[in-house]
Amino acid sequence: MKLKFCSLILFFSFNLFFCQTKAKVIKIKDGDTVVVLLGNNHQETLRLAEVDCPENGQAFGKKAKQFTSSQVFGKTVIFYRISKDRYKRTVAKIFYDDKYLSAEIIKAGLGWWYFKASKDFELKNYEIEAKKTKLGLWSDKNAVSPWDFRKTKRNKNKKEVL
Numbered sequence: 001m002k003l004k005f006c007s008l009i010l011f012f013s014f015n016l017f018f019c020q021t022k023a024k025v026i027k028i029k030d031g032d033t034v035v036v037l038l039g040n041n042h043q044e045t046l047r048l049a050e051v052d053c054p055e056n057g058q059a060f061g062k063k064a065k066q067f068t069s070s071q072v073f074g075k076t077v078i079f080y081r082i083s084k085d086r087y088k089r090t091v092a093k094i095f096y097d098d099k100y101l102s103a104e105i106i107k108a109g110l111g112w113w114y115f116k117a118s119k120d121f122e123l124k125n126y127e128i129e130a131k132k133t134k135l136g137l138w139s140d141k142n143a144v145s146p147w148d149f150r151k152t153k154r155n156k157n158k159k160e161v162l
Helices: 001-016 062-072 099-109 121-132 145-162
Strands: 020-030 033-037 043-048 076-084 091-096
Touching: 001 121, 020 043, 020 062, 062 091, 062 099, 091 099, 099 121
Parallel strands: 043 091
Antiparallel strands: 020 033, 020 076, 033 043, 076 091
8 A cells, every 4th residue: 555655655646746837938037047927927947858058158058049039039938857966957848839849959060969968869869960050159160069168167266265
């Protein structure tokens, strides 16, 4: 009986966390982070799953933000909560107009497939195609990934403190 009860609780917890949610996109923070308004007038910050866009201070950062805005700002989207990141943002897969937002960003050449947290090799293929055709950030032969950009910035700040 105890095992069945625990299984039932796990099942409902899983469904509650991973179920689809509808919300309206009310703010674009950057290319891979949006704020949505839920039905109860609660706001939630969503970090897009499986993609990493250039930072705001980085080449193509503004273009990535503009692209995301052009795709979903003011629209009602469906999202699936995947996890929480270290900043306590919800990592989510966002869908709109029968499109997956992370895939559209990668196809447009405005974000990297975040291979560290994704096993979706179709996204890798979109990145390869964008590179081949020199779309977006791939027009810059010296494009720096956001994780390398952040690391360089952190190291620079550490040296300034010393």
